Each structure stands twice: as structure tokens, then as C-alpha cells.
Amino acid sequence: MICKHHDLAFEFKQEWLEISNMTLFKPRSSSYSFASVDDGRDVHIVNILDIVPCEQRAALKGVFCDKTPEHTAKDRVVSILNGFHDNHLIEPVEIKPYQGKQKYQYQMHHGSHRLHCSIAVGFTHIPVVYSWGSLRYFGRCSSDHEIK
Numbered sequence: 001m002i003c004k005h006h007d008l009a010f011e012f013k014q015e016w017l018e019i020s021n022m023t024l025f026k027p028r029s030s031s032y033s034f035a036s037v038d039d040g041r042d043v044h045i046v047n048i049l050d051i052v053p054c055e056q057r058a059a060l061k062g063v064f065c066d067k068t069p070e071h072t073a074k075d076r077v078v079s080i081l082n083g084f085h086d087n088h089l090i091e092p093v094e095i096k097p098y099q100g101k102q103k104y105q106y107q108m109h110h111g112s113h114r115l116h117c118s119i120a121v122g123f124t125h126i127p128v129v130y131s132w133g134s135l136r137y138f139g140r141c142s143s144d145h146e147i148k
Contacts, residue, residue, distance in 0.1 A: 003120045008053035010064075012120040016074060020081035027122050032114075034127035035089035041129040043092050048119060048126055051095065052104040054112055064113060073113070080117045090114065092127035 003012045017023045031045055064073035083090045093111025098104040108115060109131040118126050 001120075003116070005048070005051075005053045005116070005119050008055055010116060012116070013074075013077075016077045016081060017120075020078050020085055022081050022085055022121060025085060025121050030125040031123050031127055032084050032090050032118060033087050034092050037092065037129055043127050043129055045125050046095070046106060046128050048115070048124060050105040051115065051126075052098050052100065052102065052107045054108055054115070064116065076113050077117055080114055081121070084117070084121060090127075092129050094131045095128045096131045 001012050001014055002009050004010075014023075017025075034043055036043060064077060066072045067076065080090065082088075091111075091114070093114050094109040095106040096109045098107045100107075106128070115126060
């Protein structure tokens, strides 16, 4: 099936949904259930529409790509989908501020598979942490840690 994130169209294989029993999945919340991070950063929930599409990644290696021959895109996606299906706690994605001229607020730093799986199954929001390099821009690390 073809999914879209703004103007970026990407292929999401029906096989992945079938393997993970997600063909009839309907989100019960706006985002997947997330695990807290133990490095002092707060987790925030942002609208997926506020994230710039990963056009450069899509052009260079695809939205979904194999990490290694042993860790394929299929394996990674099915693992994420199983987590969605079973309501497991999943790591937030990592974002940084968007510096471009378009209307977006954020760009992906780490977590393309989680973002695009979220879009494919109908989530409207996604749990995020700010990348370490962007914390000064956002002005804080967490309620317990202040950036100086």
C-alpha cells in the first residue's frame, strides 16, 4: 500500500501488516505507547504533521532500509508493528528543530521506521525526545535538568 507524509509517498508492504496481525488495526490513542528514557530527557507528544518529511532519506536509501543483512527492514517493521498491536512500550523517536523555510517545526534525527510505521497504521501523533544537540534550542533537558 502507498502511504503519505505530506508530499512524500512511501510503500508500506501489506505483508508486514499480515505477519503482525495488523490488517484490521485501529489506533486506540493518538500515538503508540512509549517507554520513558533514562538519560534525563523528557518525552513529548508531537503531531506527525509538524515533522518535515524524510525526503532525503527516502531518496538515498528508502524510508525503510536494512540495517544489516541480519537486521532487515522487514524484521524491524514487523517488530514495531507487533509492539503497536500488543501495546508494548516503544522507544520515542529523536527529533531536532527544523531550520528550513517551510511550515514544519521538527525534523527527524533518529527513528524513521517508528515514524513511518505510525503513519501507516493511522497514528496522528508520535512520542519524541529532543536530540542532545538541539536541547539548547529547545531550552531544556527535562524538568529536573536545566540547560545553561
